[in-house]
Amino acid sequence: MASSLMSIPDHLKAEIFVRLPEPEDLARTSATCVTFRTLLADASFRRRLRLLHAPPLLGVLDRDGFQPALPPHPSAPAARALAQAADFSFSFLPSHRRWTVQDVRDGRVLLADDPEPQVYTELVVCDPLHRRYIVLPQVPYAVPTPMEYPDPVVHRRHLFIASPAPGDNGAAAAMEEVERAFIVVLIAHCQTGLAAFVFSSRTGQWRAAAPKGWSDLFTSKGESTLITSIHPKFVGRHYAYGCFYLESTIDNKFLVFDTRRMEFSILDVPREVSNMFGLAIVEAGEDRLGMFDIHTERITGKHGVRYYIRGNKGESSSQWKMEKTISLHYDYQYYIQASTERYLLLRKFGPLQVINSSPEMLKVEYVSMDIKTMQLETVCGISFGFSLASARIYTSFPPSLLSAPTL
Incomplete structure (x- = not known):
């Protein structure tokens, strides 16, 4: 043969x-x-x-380390090979730092040394498979800002890593260069508004986006007053079509940062969408946005994952329409944990009747859903005590398929 x-x-x-x-x-x-x-x-x-x-979902990176997908998940063999070959303890990084995982994408991990509550002193992008890393230059917080945005104090920060959106690298760029390229985005959350800084691996430099005040983002006077007075909080981290999405904890809105235009905006979602158990933004194809939430029927108690698409053919691009509902097991509670362009990650608790009576019998699992097929697969079982915001999906090709170091 x-x-x-x-x-x-x-x-x-x-x-x-x-x-x-x-x-x-x-x-x-x-x-x-x-x-x-x-x-x-x-x-x-x-x-x-x-x-x-699509790169297979190989596991989950949470505060307990790398959790590989286990049988019968279809990615289990590749996940086992990755777990054996890669160093998810990051022992190859400078030992004088205490590193915390900030984001994961395309097999790369973004870590930060964070000894102070307001300032990142060092950022690293690493490839745990090949044990290589790049130390990023200092974030240029002290950039010129308009007089109407004088507040330099950073109250919260959000860090992301991604591959550049299509078209960012130029048509003549070599394929090898395109595959190696990545960007890191830091969104600085101040009392009077937001600022963003974008690092490109191609230039080795940070760029500052124009800062945005809360009154510019929230056009309603009541909204902007409320946001400014209580220091808004944004959670989750979703990426689609070159934009990062952060969910507002105040109302049904997403803060959007477009990495191509270097601009902030606000995305509204329908009033019926529930963010009680988390939301997720995904790529629905044909440049349309998809969104997931978890809904529970008041009368029957049945719950499921609802899938919405924004901008269906023949409709306004600002309209959301519910496409389908995927039923979930009635005896378990699910939370939306994370998402990528292809996968949704859920955390599953149950059975519900033993939560108070016999907590030692409680099962906690990561469950993945393929966005294209809507199929649910158990990834692995986990311990109970970890924060819902600490887990990130790890996708990549198996070790033997990866080319020479990607960084």
């Missing part, structure tokens, strides 16, 4: 290999011979592979 495959032209081999259903099949193919490995390592092949196959 190997002899027959070798006689096939390379472009036809690529057509065969890119259609292999599982990542581990590609890993075995890559290990077969130098010719196959060279073909699979080619940048154009990797680009086609990423377009056709």
Whole structure:
């Protein structure tokens, strides 16, 4: 069979290999011979592979470390290989720092040394698989600001990492450079408004976005007065089409930061949407936004994940429409934990009748949902005591498919 495959032209081999259903099949193919490995390592092949196959959900990174997907989850073999090969204790980083995970995307982890409540003294982007890292330059907090925005005190910060949105790198950029590129976004939350700073791995520098006052974001006088007086809090972290979304804890709104335009805005959601158990923003395809919430029927007590799409064909782009509801097990409580472009992560508690009577019998699990198929899969069981805001989805290709270090 190997002899027959070798006689096939390379472009036809690529057509065969890119259609292999599982990542581990590609890993075995890559290990077969130098010719196959060279073909699979080619940048154009990797680009086609990423377009056709979403990176598998390999596990969850929470305050207890990396939690690999366990059988019968389809990513369990690849997750086990990653757990064995990568260093999620980050022992390869400078030991004089205490690092905390801020965000995870595309197999990269953003960490911060945070000894002071208001200032990050050092930021690092690392590749735990290849044990490599980049120390980012200091964030330029002291940038010129308009007179109407004089407050330099940072009350809260939000840190994100992402690949640049399509089009940010230029059509002539080499594929290798595009795959290595990443951005880091820091949103500084002050009493009078917001500021944002964006680091690009291509330039090695930070850029400051124009600051935005609360009165500019919340046009209603009552809203802006309320926001300013109680120091608004934003939670969650979602990324879609080059924009980061933070959920407001005051009302049904998202704070949006567009990394391409370097601008802030507010996204409203329907009044019937419940944020009691979390919200998530995802890519619905065709440049449309998708949104998930968890809804419980008052009469029956049944609950499910509701899926909304904004800007359906033939409708205003500002309108949300509920597409479907995915039923959840009636005897368990679910919370939306995190999301990526392809997956929704839920935390599952139960059975409900034992929460007060027999807490030692309580099961706590991470459950994933494929946004394309709406299929639910148990990722792994976890301990009970961790914060709902501490877990992040880890997606990547299996170790043997990764090219030379991505940073």
